[in-house]
Amino acid sequence: MEIVKPLTQYLAALLLAPLLPGIINRVKAFFAGRRGQPVLQLYYDLYKLLQKAPVYSRTTTWVFRAGPVIGLAAILTSLAVLPFAGRPSFLAFDGDFIFLLYLLGLARFATVLAALDTGSAFEGMGASREMQFAVFAEPAFFLGLAALARVTGQTSLAGMFGVLTGDLWRTAAPVLALLTASFFIVLLAENSRVPADDPNTHLELTMIHEVMVLDHSGPELAYILYGAALKLWFFGALIACMVLPRHSGSWAGDTGLFLLAMAGVAAAVGVVESVIARLRLIKVPYMLITAFAFSTLALIFQMGR
Amino acid sequence: MLLVLLSIILLLASSALALFFSREPSRAQDAGAYGAVAASALGLWAAVRTLAAGSAETLSLPWSVPLGSLSFCLDPLSALFLVPVFLLTGLAAVYGVGYLRSYAGSKPLGLAWAAFNTLTAAMVLVFTAANAVLFLLGWELMAAASFLLVLFEHDKAQSRKAGFIYLAAGGAGALLLMAAFALLGAGSPLLDFASFRTPSGTAASAIFLLALGGFGLKAGFIPLHVWLPEAHPAAPSHVSAVMSGVMIKTGIYGLIRVLVFLGPWQEWWGWTLLAAGCVSCVLGALFALAQHELKRVLAYSSIENIGIILAAVGLGMVGAAHNADRLAALAFAGALLHVFNHSLFKGLLFMGAGAVLHGAGTAELDALGGLAKKMPRTALLFIAGAASACALPPFNGFAGEFLVYLGAFKGISSYPAVALAGVLAGLSLAVAGALAAAAFARAAGAAFLGEPRTERAAAAHPPDGLMLFSMYALGALCLAVCAAAPLLLVPLVSAVGAGFGGGFGAAAALEVPGPLVYISAGALLLAAVAAIAAVKRRSMFPAARTADVPTWDCGYAAPTARMQYGASSFAQPLTDFFQPVLRKLGQYPVIAEYFPGKASFSTEAQAVVYNAVYAPAAARIRDLAYRFSWLQHGRLQIYIMYIVVTLLGLLLWKL
C-alpha cells in the first residue's frame, strides 16, 4: 500500500504540471484586462505538437534530437525524488536535493548542447546566456538549501519539509522568509519568467530559454514544453512546501492544501510578471546575486542563532 | 605484491625493447604497447585483489644506498590509486598505437614508448614504495619520463616552454619532498615509512607545509598549478590522458600518506587544504571557461578536479578535528572516489581531444565545429566524458562529488566551524560545477556541434578502431561506475581505513553504503526514464522529416559558419563578468565610420598566475643575479683582493 500514495503523487504532478502556465497566463490576462488563453491551453498545444512531424536542418545531428529527450527524462526523474505536499516521494534519500540540482544541470546541459547543434547564432546566444545565469542561480539555490538544512537539521528534502512546521516558522521566521524569497527569485530565473526572461516576446535577441528551442518542432518541442512545465512544478513545489507547513495529519487534506498553494505560487508568478518589467540582460546576474545574498543572509542568521 | 613488481619489471623491459627498436617505428609501437597492456593486466589483477581482500602486503629487502631500503607496500590505498593507473595506461597504450601511427618517421616513437612505459613503471613505484629514497626515485623518474613526453613535439616553442616550466616545478617539488622526508625520518637510520615516528607539533606543521608544497606542485592546485596547463596540451594526447588522469594524483596520494605519518592533525591544516581546494576548483573551472584550446580546457578542468579532491580532504580534516568522524569519512571517501572517477573521465576527454587533434589537425576551439558529423562516435564519447566531468548523473563524476556534498551537509548542521567548512566546500563545488558545465558545454559545442568553421574542421577524419576502442571502454566505465556504485563500497571503505586511519574506515563503513545505493538507484532510474522517453519518442510519435535545408536562423538569408556562436562569444558574458580575475587580453575593433571595412577581434586567455606571479618573480631574481654579476668583472687585482679581505676578516673574526 505504501507504494500507492507516492505513485499517485507522482502521477498527479505529471498530470497537473501543465496547468501552472495556464494559471499564470490567466493571471496575466486578468491584469492586462484581457480574457486570455484557456487554462488548459498547454494540454492542447502538447497534443497538437505530438501529432506533428518535426523538421530537422541538415546542420543538426543526434545531439539535437537527444536534447529534449534527456531534458525531459531528467525532469521526470527529479519529480520522482521531489516531496509532494511535504511527504517523501518514492525515491527520497540523504542528500537527494543534490541529485535534484544535478538533474536540473543535466537537463540544462542537454538543452544547451542541442541548441549549439543547430549552428545558429541566435540559439548559441541563448545557450550562452542560459549557462551564464546558471552560474549565478546554482550557488544561490545551493546556499538556500544549506541554510534550510541548518535550520531543520536534516539532509534530505523530505526530512527538511517534514520538520518544517509552523513551530519552526515561529522561531525562525526571518530565515525562512529570506529563503522563500531567494527560492522565488531562483524560480523566476530558472523557469525563464519575467523579469529574467520573457517567454512571450518576439524579439529573439532578448530571449534566453525560448531562443534556445527555436529550431525544435513537433514532438521534440512538446517534450520541451512539457519539461518546462514540470520544472515550474518542481520549483513551485519547493516554495509551496516552504510556505505551507503541514498542519492536518490527513494525506488528502495535505494534498489539497498543497495543490492550493501551488496555484498560489503560479498566481504569484503571474502577478510578478504583470507588475514588473523585464530586466535588461546585463542586470539579470544582479537579480540572481540578490537571491544569493538572501540565502547567505539566511545562513548567517541561522549560524548566529 | 610480486605481481605488481613483475609489472614494473615488464614495463621497464618493454621500455628497453622499444628503445632498442627505435629505428623501426612499428616494432617499437608493438613492443611498447604490448608491454604496457600486459603489465596493466597483471597489475590490475593484483590491485583489485588487494582491494577485495582489504589487507596490506609488504615486502622489504635491504638496499645498499644510504637511507634506502627496497621496501614496498601494497595496501588498499595504494591499490585504489593503482587501479586507475593500470586501467588508464593500458587503454592509453592501445589508443597510443593508433594515435602515434601518423608520427612514424618524423618522431622517435621508440623513445616515446620507452618514456611512456617508464612513466607508468615510475607511477607504480611511487604508489607502492615504502621507503623515502625509493619513493623519490620513482617520483623523479616519473618527472623525467613525462618531461620527455611533454617535449615530444619539441620543435614548437610552446612545448619547450611547457617542458621548462614542468621540469622546474618538478625539481622544486622534489626538493621540498626531500626536506619533508628528511624531517619525518629524523630519528631513524633508514627512511622507511614504517619507521617514521610522529613528529612534534612545530615539526609536524613544517612537514605538512613542505609536503603540501612538494606534492601540491605535482597535483597542481592553484597557485602551484602553472606547469599543468602548459604541459598537458604539449604532450601527445594519450600521455596527457595519463598525466592528467593519474600522474597528478601522485600528489594527492603522497599528501594523504604524509598526513597519516603526521599523527594528530592540527585544525589549520584542514583549513589550508580546504582553502586551496576551494580556490582551485572555482578558479580552475573559471580558467577552463576562458581557454581557446581544447586540451587547455581539459588541463584547467584537471585543476578544478584536484581542487575538489583537496577541498574534500580538507573538509574531512576539519571535521576530524571536531570529532565529526562520520562527516570526515564521507568526505574522505568522496575524495578517493573522485580520484578514481576523475582518472576515467579525464582520460576519456583527453583521448577525445586527441581524436580531434588527430582528425582535424588542430584543437583550437575557434577553428573547429561540426565534428559530430565527421566523427559521431567520438562526439558521443566526448560529450559523455564532458557530462561526467560536470558531475551530471548518470555518469561517474557525480558519485564522488555526491559523497563530498553529503559530507558538507553533514557538517552544515554541526558546530559552527564545521558548518563553515561544509558551506565553503559545498558552495565551491556548486559554483565550480556550474562553471564547469558552462566550460564543457562550450568546449563540446564549439568543437563538435554546428557547422565547421574552417577547412580543416570540414575535412576532419574519424579516429581509428584502436583509439575508439579505448574511448568506448572508458565511456562504458564512466557509466558503469555510477550505475554499479555499491560495488565500490568495499574498496572505498578499506582504502579510507588504510589511507586515513582505521577509525575513519569504520565510520565510512557506516556512512558510505546508503549514498552509494541511492546514487546507483538514481542513475538507473534516470537511465530507465530516459530510455522510455526515447523509445516513446520513436514509437508513438510521428517520424522526422529531414529537410536538406540549413537551420532556420530566424529567417536570416545567408548565414555563414563564422556567424555561429563560437568559443569566445559563448563564454563572453561570464568571462567579462570575471575579467578582474581572468585578465584576458583582447583587441576590439573601434568602429568609427558609417561603412566600416573589415575588422578583426581577438581575445586571449593569459596564464594569469604565471604572468602575475612567477614570471615577474623570475625576472626579479634574474635582475638580482645580474646585479651581482659585477663581482666577476675580470680584474685580477680585485679577485686577489677578495682573497686578502676574506682572509683578514676571518683572522680578525676567528682569532
Next chain:
Amino acid sequence: MIKALMLLPLAAGLLSFLVRGDLARRSLLLWTARGHALLTALLLYTFVSARSALGSFPPPVPGEWFAYDALGLLFLCTTSALFLGAAHYAVAYLASEKRNPGEDAEDGFIFNNAPETVFTGCLLLFLAAMTAVTASRHLGLLWAFVEATTLLSAPLIYFHRHKRSLEATWKYLLICSVGIALALMGNLFLGAAGLKSGAGLDLGGLLAGADLLDKPLLKAAFLFLFVGYGTKMGLAPFHTWLPDAHSEAPAVVSALLSGALLNCAFLGILRAGSVCSAAGLADFSGGILVLFGLFSLVTAALFMLGQRDYKRLLAYSSIEHMGILAIGAGLGGGAVYGALLGAVSHSLVKAGLFFTSGVVLAAEKTKRIADVRGLWRRAPRTAVLWLGGFFLITGLPPSGIFLSKFVILREALAGRHYLLAGVFLVFLALLFAGMAKVFISMTFGEHEARPGEKAFKEPSGMLLPAAVFFACVMFIGLFIPDWLHRLLEGAALNI
C-alpha cells in the same frame, strides 16, 4: 706499489717529451692511463681484502711520507678513473684537433695549438702530481704537490694559443699560486702549533698528538690552509679563476680540473679539518666549511642564472658542488659520507659533461648558449648525453649526486640547521630551474643550419667516456657496491 703508482706517470711524462711521433705519444698516454688504473685497482683490491680480513682498513705506517688511508684511496680511485676516461677522450680529441687547427668561430681570431708534446707530457705529469697529493702523509709534501699540479696544469689550459686562454692561464696561475702560498703559511702555523709536541707536519703524528696542539695557532693554521686550498678548490669568494680557466681550456683539461684537481684541493682541506677535529676544534673548522660552502652555493647560483656560456655554466656548477661538499664535510657525522659520495659522483658527472661540451663545441663552434639550438637534430647522441648529464648533475635520481644531496640535507635538518637547509633548498631549486632552461633551449628545438655548415659526424671516441661515466653514476645511484660503501665509510672515519 705506491711508488710505482707515482713513478709510472712521472716516467711516462718525462718520456713523452722525448718521443717523436704523435701516434706513439698518444698510445703512451693511453697505456699509462690504463696501467695507472690497473695499479689503482690492485691497490684497492689489497686494501679491501685487508679490510675484510682485519675488520678495518689497515692504518698507514707512521712516519711514512707516502701511504694510503681510505680517504686518500678514494680520491686516488676517482682521479685514476677520471684520467683513464680523459686519456681516451684526449686521444680522440687530439686526432680531431689536428684536422682543423686554428680557427676561432667567435671572433675570427687565428691561433695555434701548443705542441702536442707539451700537452701530453704535462697531462701525464699532472697525473703524477695528483697521485702524489692523494698519497702524501706529510702535509708539507702535500702542499708541494698541490702547487705542482697548478704549475703543470697551467700549460694545459694554455693549449689553445689564444689570447683568451692566455688570460685565463695567467689568472689561474697567479690566483692559485697566491692562494697556495697562503696554504704554505698555514702549514707553517700548523708546524708551530705542534712544536711543543714535536709532531712536525706528519699527518699521523699530528693526529696522534692532536690534544697537545696549541689551539690559537691551530686555528690560524686552519684558516690559512682553508683559504689557500679553498682557492684551489674554487670556494667562493676565492673561485674567481675557475670559470675562466674551465671555459678556455680544452674540454679534457676542464674535465680533469673539475673532476680531479678540485678534489685534490678538497683533500688538503679535509686533512687540515681532520687535525682540527682530532684537536677538538670540529665546530670551528666545520662552521667555516659550512659558511663558505653555503656562500659558494649562493654565489654559483647567482652566476648560473642567466649565464651566457655553457662551459662557464659547468664551471659554476663545479663551484656549487664544491660548496655542497664543503657543507657536507662541515656538518660532520653522516653528512661526510654524503659529501664524499658527492665528490666521487660529481667528479664523474662533471667530467662527462665537460667531455660532452667539447663535442658540442666541435659541432656548433660556439660556446654561447644562445647560439646553440636543436642539438638533438644535429648531434643526437651528444644531445642525449648532454641532457642525461644535466639530469645527473642536478641530482635527479638515480644519481649518486641525488643520494649525496639527500644525505646532506637530512643531516642538516637532523642537526637543526634550519636556516642552512632553507637556503640550501632555495638555491638548489633556483639552480635547477636555471640549468633546466639552458639545457632545454640547447638540446631541443629546430636546428638552424648556418651557411656552409656540413653535417656533423659525432666522434664516438669522445662520447664513450662520458657515457661510461654517466652509467657509473646512475649505477651508484641505484646500487652502491660493497667495496665502495666500505671505502666511503672508512674515508668518512678519516675525517
Next chain:
Amino acid sequence: MHTFAELIIVFVILLDLALAVTGSLSSCIRLVAVQGVVAGILPLLAGSGTPHARTAAFAAFIILLKGVVFPWLLTRARDRSGARKDVEPLITYPASIMLCLGAFIASSWLGSRLPLPETNVAWIVPASLATIFTGFLLITTRSKAITQVLGYLVIENGIYIFGLALFVEQPLMVELAILLDVFVAVFVMGIAIFHISREFDHIDTAELSELSDWRRGEYGK
C-alpha cells in the same frame, strides 16, 4: 745574536714600506731581492748556537735563488716585455703607505693573539704577516703583470721569514720540494709574461679582463 735577528726583522718591515712607495720597476725588483737575501740570512741567526752545516748550505741556496736567479729572471722578463719603467699604481703612494701601515697594525694585533711557543725572536709573526700583506698590496694595487709576480715573491718572502726562522729542523726533501715549486712558479710566470707581452701590446693587466660575467647595463630596468 737575537738582537741582530730582531734588527733584521725591523729591516724587513722597512723594506715592506719601501716597496709600498717605490715607483720604479727596477728598484722594486732590487728591493724584493734584498728582502729575499735578508730572509735567507735569518735562519742562520735564529737557531741557538752555531748554525748547522746543512742550515748554512740551505740558506746559501735560498740567497742564491732569491738574490740572484729571481732578479735575473724578472729583469729579463721586464726587458723582453718592453714594459715602461714605473710600476703604475692604481692608487696613490700615500694611500699605499696608509694601507701598508694598516696591514702592520692588523699584523701586530694578530701576532699578539698568536704567541709562538719557544720563540727566540720577537716580532716574527707580525713581520711575516706584514710582509705577506705588503705582497698582496703590490698585487692588488699595481697594474702590471710583472709587479704581480713581484708581489707573489714578497708574499713568499714573508712566509719564509716565518718558516725558516722556526723550522730549521724540517726534512730537507720537503723544503727542497717547496723551493722547487717556487722556482718553477716564477719561471712559468716569466714565460706567461713573455706570452702576454707578445699577444697583447703591453703587460698592463687592464687588457687581461676580457673574461668576465659582468652584464653591465642589463639590469635594474
